[in-house]
Amino acid sequence: MTSRLTGNVLVFDSGMGGLTVARELQALAPTLAVNYAADSGFFPYGDKSDADLRARLPLVAKALCQVARPDVFVIACNTASTLALEDVRAALDIPVVGTVPAIKPAAAITRTGTIGLLATPGTVKRDYTANLIEDFASEARVIMHGSVALVRMAEQIASGEAVSLEAFREAQSPLFKAEGGDQIDTVVLACTHFPLIRGELAATVPHPVTFIDSGEAIARQTLRVMPDGAAPDLEGGHVWLTSLPNKQARLVEVCRRFGYERVDYIAVE
Numbered sequence: 625m626t627s628r629l630t631g632n633v634l635v636f637d638s639g640m641g642g643l644t645v646a647r648e649l650q651a652l653a654p655t656l657a658v659n660y661a662a663d664s665g666f667f668p669y670g671d672k673s674d675a676d677l678r679a680r681l682p683l684v685a686k687a688l689c690q691v692a693r694p695d696v697f698v699i700a701c702n703t704a705s706t707l708a709l710e711d712v713r714a715a716l717d718i719p720v721v722g723t724v725p726a727i728k729p730a731a732a733i734t735r736t737g738t739i740g741l742l743a744t745p746g747t748v749k750r751d752y753t754a755n756l757i758e759d760f761a762s763e764a765r766v767i768m769h770g771s772v773a774l775v776r777m778a779e780q781i782a783s784g785e786a787v788s789l790e791a792f793r794e795a796q797s798p799l800f801k802a803e804g805g806d807q808i809d810t811v812v813l814a815c816t817h818f819p820l821i822r823g824e825l826a827a828t829v830p831h832p833v834t835f836i837d838s839g840e841a842i843a844r845q846t847l848r849v850m851p852d853g854a855a856p857d858l859e860g861g862h863v864w865l866t867s868l869p870n871k872q873a874r875l876v877e878v879c880r881r882f883g884y885e886r887v888d889y890i891a892v893e
């Protein structure tokens with residue numbers, strides 16, 4: 625069921641992965657004004673050091689909220705949320721929704737007890753991820769693989785570029801070649817870029833699996849924290865990038881494909 629809730633949400637990611645979350649949000653609440661921001665000047669997040677990301681994220685979030693003035697800020701990025709959700713919350717005075725790997729729902733549906741987790745190298749090594757597994761999937765075997773290549777391939781596919789299926793087979797193969805990988809029946813897409821390539825991933829798995837992601841759960845949580853009486857008539861469809869849009873033709877094209885027509889640059893010191 626869709627909601628008639630109003631208000632203004634800013635969905636944020638390093639690149640275009642968060643558009644998959646924005647799409648879920650808009651589907652659940654068509655009357656919500658949804659805007660988007662990508663930290664394209666610091667993309668990708670998946671291979672950055674923890675210290676660099678923790679320094680960067682509160683600054684970017686603050687700068688973006690000053691221009692976009694959202695009622696809720698959504699970090700549609702596992703790599704950022706599993707490291708710096710609390711830092712961003714401390715920097716802003718509005719509700720902040722984070723994105724964490726869908727380990728709990730995966731543990732509920734696996735039949736073999738072996739779960740695969742595809743993410744960035746950053747998300748794979750986080751204590752936050754280890755704690756989620758400990759708390760919600762301690763009975764299961766969780767095999768993880770971090771890949772920046774898949775993030776880049778997702779951006780290529782979303783903008784209409786061709787990437788061979790062989791490249792997808794190769795990029796996700798470490799998950800299934802690991803010990804016990806032939807038992808995986810559920811794969812958590814723990815990077816918001818990966819729903820963009822769900823079809824390519826599904827076409828190149830060595831045996832059938834169920835893919836799950838956090839998009840709809842994030843959208844529902846965003847509606848839950850929306851303050852009462854948030855402005856009904858703010859416009860959506862606006863994108864801010866932290867690098868010059870004319871250097872980001874691919875990203876701008878994908879934003880347009882998702883219905884975001886107005887793209888602006890914001891400088892982050």
Ligand code: DGL
Nearest residue numbers: 638641669670702703816
């Ligand atoms: N979309 C991001 C995530 O969910 C990360 C992509 C990147 O490496 O920048 O983890």
